Amino acid sequence: MVLQNGVKPSEKIKIYTLVDNTAGYGFQGEWGLSFYIEVHGHKILFDTGMTSLASENARLAKIDLSSIDTLVLSHGHNDHTGGLAHFLKYIGDVPIIAHPDIWTKKYVQENQNSLDYIGIPACREELESKGAQFHLTTKTFKICQSIITTGEIELNNSYEKIDSDLLVKTAGEFSPDSMMDDVSLIIQTERGLVVVTGCAHRGIVNTLQHAQRITGDQRILYVIGGFHLYQASHERLDWTIQTLFTMGVQKVSPCHCTGFQAIAQIFKNMPKQYQPIYAGSVLEIETGTGNG
Numbered sequence: 001m002v003l004q005n006g007v008k009p010s011e012k013i014k015i016y017t018l019v020d021n022t023a024g025y026g027f028q029g030e031w032g033l034s035f036y037i038e039v040h041g042h043k044i045l046f047d048t049g050m051t052s053l054a055s056e057n058a059r060l061a062k063i064d065l066s067s068i069d070t071l072v073l074s075h076g077h078n079d080h081t082g083g084l085a086h087f088l089k090y091i092g093d094v095p096i097i098a099h100p101d102i103w104t105k106k107y108v109q110e111n112q113n114s115l116d117y118i119g120i121p122a123c124r125e126e127l128e129s130k131g132a133q134f135h136l137t138t139k140t141f142k143i144c145q146s147i148i149t150t151g152e153i154e155l156n157n158s159y160e161k162i163d164s165d166l167l168v169k170t171a172g173e174f175s176p177d178s179m180m181d182d183v184s185l186i187i188q189t190e191r192g193l194v195v196v197t198g199c200a201h202r203g204i205v206n207t208l209q210h211a212q213r214i215t216g217d218q219r220i221l222y223v224i225g226g227f228h229l230y231q232a233s234h235e236r237l238d239w240t241i242q243t244l245f246t247m248g249v250q251k252v253s254p255c256h257c258t259g260f261q262a263i264a265q266i267f268k269n270m271p272k273q274y275q276p277i278y279a280g281s282v283l284e285i286e287t288g289t290g291n292g
Contacts, residue, residue, distance in 0.1 A: 013187060013194060013285040014038040015224060018057045019049030019083070020255045020279045027057050027280035032079035033198060033226055033256045036063055039187055040144060045071045045091070046185055047198055048083035055086045057279055065090035070143055074198020074225075075181045076102030081120045088130040097149055099181035100136040105169040106177060115167075115174075138180070140214055146188040152180055153202045153210045159236045160203025184225070186211045189287035192219030192250065199226040199257050205243050222251040222285055224277065227266075230259025237262055241269045251285075253277045 016036040023029035034054035035046040045068045048054050058065055068091045074080055081102070106119035124134070135141065140151040155161075166177040179201040187194040193211055200207050204227040212218050223244075229237055244252065253275045254263050267274045277283065 011040065011189075011287050013189070013283075013287060015196070015283040015285070016058075016061055016063060017255070017277045017279055017281045017283075018054040018061070018063075019047075020277065022255075022278040023057075024278050024280035027060060027278075028053055029279045030079075031256075032082070033074075034080075034083065035196060035225070036061075036068070037185075037187075037196070040146060042144060042147060043067045043069055044143070044147075044185070045087065046196055047072070047074050047080040048087055050079040050082040052083055052086040053279075054083045055090065061280065061282075066092065069094055071096045072149060072183075072185055073098040073102055074183055075099070075179065075201065076104065076106055076120050077199070078118050078121050080198050084120070084132070085122050085127060085130065088127065088132055093131045093133050095133055095135045097135050097137075097141050097143070099138060099152070099183055101181035102136075104177070104181070107167045107169060107174065109165050109167055148186050148188075148214070150184045150186060150207065150210055150214070153182060153184075153206055155202060156206055156209060157203065159239050160206050162201060163231065166201075184211070186215060188215055188217065189221060189285075191287055192221035193217050194222045194224070194285060194287075195220065197223065197225030197227070199228045201228055204228070205240060205247075208244075208247060208249070218248075220247055220249040221287075222253070222283075223249060224253040224255075224283065226256035227254045227258040227262065229254075229262035230257050232259075232262060237265055241266060244270065244273075249273060251275055253283065 019032045019034035032049035033047050034049040037044040108118050109115050141149040167174045168177045182201040185196040
């Protein structure tokens with residue numbers, strides 16, 4: 001699927017980090033992720049964090065939550081969906097775009113004696129009674145001419161594997177979670193693709209290569225979000241950084257589940273490409289070919 005690029009040269013993308021593990025002065029952090037994105041006349045909420053903190057930080061950033069016109073959920077884990085019920089008080093009946101598997105019963109098994117539920121903390125009926133309008137699809141979802149979701153992401157390398165401690169419960173039985181609900185947001189610009197990830201459970205490289213395939217654009221202008229490298233081996237981390245170089249990624253803002261050690265290695269090896277983000281930070285991305 002190749003989309004036409006309808007971006008104006010002078011347009012900017014603004015990405016506010018509402019929730020991350022770290023926070024700037026005056027804001028609070030938690031284990032979770034949420035971005036508020038202003039792009040091409042759209043105001044998009046990408047994930048909701050774990051608690052009401054995202055909406056509280058949005059208020060501190062003077063963001064009018066009632067202006068949000070689209071909500072995207074990257075996957076069904078509670079650190080990305082737990083704040084949804086709180087946002088529904090402000091955003092009204094906007095479309096909520098996600099994969100159907102966000103509603104699978106998700107668990108994590110950190111050891112033999114620990115099995116914790118980490119799925120969406122509220123049931124679908126409860127959220128719909130509060131105005132949620134879910135648009136569930138396994139395919140790419142077109143928000144506008146130049147903004148799409150990835151749909152399901154293929155696994156195409158031997159390095160990026162789904163964590164073995166992630167499970168789903170079906171008919172009383174536990175099985176590995178393939179994380180098919182892991183989706184990202186793609187914004188097409190004149191300078192290349194801006195890719196916003198939640199956790200990239202199916203691999204940050206797989207995600208970027210998928211974005212290249214479905215848009216027909218090989219240029220990665222910016223990738224921002226969780227890279228899910230906090231448990232990665234040194235071999236996988238080195239391979240990931242080298243592959244990002246080979247792909248010509250221009251800017252990276254890893255956060256959340258990327259992990260502090262992996263972020264430090266990315267900064268060490270990609271100092272010109274690295275841009276830190278945290279709860280309360282705002283990125284302004286120039287999208288036109290005439291901009292720096």
